[in-house]
Amino acid sequence: MATINVNVDEKVKEQAKQTLEYLGTNFTNVINMLLRQIILTESIPFEVKVPKLNAETRKAIEDAEKGIGLSKAYTDVEEMFKDLNKEDWEFNKNLVCRNM
Numbered sequence: 398m399a400t401i402n403v404n405v406d407e408k409v410k411e412q413a414k415q416t417l418e419y420l421g422t423n424f425t426n427v428i429n430m431l432l433r434q435i436i437l438t439e440s441i442p443f444e445v446k447v448p449k450l451n452a453e454t455r456k457a458i459e460d461a462e463k464g465i466g467l468s469k470a471y472t473d474v475e476e477m478f479k480d481l482n483k484e485d486w487e488f489n490k491n492l493v494c495r496n497m
Contacts, residue, residue, distance in 0.1 A: 401428065
């Protein structure tokens with residue numbers, strides 16, 4: 398037997414561990430299955446691709462990275478609730494006006 402050491406994100410490892418336990422297996426079994434499939438198919442046995450993002454999604458990501466269009470940050474809970482109540486009032490006022 399040989400040993401393979403792999404560095405992975407702790408959250409990813411824990412989530413995968415829980416899923417594998419639910420399925421009644423473990424990392425060793427899954428890694429062995431993966432390696433055997435690599436040998437059998439002479440390839441990576443699943444599709445590896447970069448997801449295609451439409452222009453709107455790319456723009457939203459770029460804007461978020463630049464801090465454009467993000468929600469207001471609060472350090473005061475009272476200020477946050479005051480703004481939320483104001484937004485509720487504006488929303489409800491607009492609904493009433495549209496229905497008249």
